[in-house]
Amino acid sequence: MAWRCTSSSNSGLVDNLTNAQILKSPQIINAMRSTDRAFFSPRSPYQDAPQSIGHGATISAPHMHAMALESLQQYLHPGATVLDVGSGSGYLVAVMSKLVQPNGVVCGIEHIQALHESAILNFIASDPDAQRLLDSQQVRFECADGRQGWPGLTFDAIHVGAAAHIVPQSLIEQLNSPGMIFIPVGTPGSQYIYEISKDSRGQVTHSKKYGVSYVPLTDVSHYA
Template sequence: MAWRSSGASNEALIENLARNGLITQPRVKQAMLGVDRAHYAPHAPYQDSPQTIGHAATISAPHMHASACESLLPYLKPGARVLDVGSGSGYLTHVLAELVKPGGRVVGVEHIQPLVDIGIANTRKSAEGRELMDDGGIRYVKADGRLGWPEDAPYDAIHVGAAAAGFHQPLIDQLKVPGRLFMPVEENYMQHIYVIDKREDGSVTRKKDMGVQYVPLTDAPKG
């Protein structure tokens, strides 16, 4: 149904995603309605498809962002702390920040400065984004996302927007108890979403979900 969900406006896109069962939670729908994808996707922003944003990075299709939000939703409560690894153009970072306000904090991590700069500039295009950045609800940093961002840990929820070569232990270590990690993982030339939960007793479970195709979570380009 994803291919039928594109629209002529942000509202039409989100309504189509909901109509096609790709958004089922009202809180996710409201948050995505409140963040205009045109501020974050340079071409055909209301198409339900991934798009390049330069620097060997992409912005995922809207239905994948919806899936991530719905998976993490039990941990996205007002005041929660969230880490968005591979924040790219900043779109999902902003949506996550809408889901944890008031009082929440989302840190977007990118491995090259131009992508950090893009995320900041895009988020500041809207009054809502500017307010979140000025109040500390959104912060973008340059770092190796595979190592997380210990400065603001632990996190209620962590989203990874690029395919990891394995289960990076620093990310699991930076989860709260309880907490949830949503990440694509490369396995035998394929990629699957894994939902990793850290339970109240500190135990960790991994649930394998749908097959996907993301850009790899890698070192920053040289030069």
């Protein structure tokens, strides 16, 4: 399905996503408006389409980021702890950091070293408060296999930016009760977004939402 939210500016892009009723939550609208995609997707930052960021990776189309944030919205509150698996250029980490302050924590995990390093630089360039958040570890970046999650931490919300063959059990185990995972699952040509919810009793449910096309969730040897 073709989305028509492309604009010539970040504010215009957010306006178009809002007018299309893809963005609905005021907090998410404000967070996306104050996070300029040009710092994270310099080639065509306001085009509503996936963009290559090198190393076989992409930054998702803006409407997919908006849909992910809206799905996770109730868990992206001040004080929440959030994980972004396959954090790529760092864009969603930057947006989510604005949604969980004060006192929240956002962790971005990326297995490609060059992207991991550039994400930190992108985040610092995009937000005058970035260095404080990094120094206080309210925003954390790590280069590691995201399929293993972030051992030692648990999360209210987990976003996965690449398609897994199956939902990694480690992510389910690291999900708080209540909490939600937003994840594409499947193989090329047959991928779907799933919302994996864990209720206050620890009961896990899988909800299949809509078809998508993502790069695979894999290790760095896949691109060697």
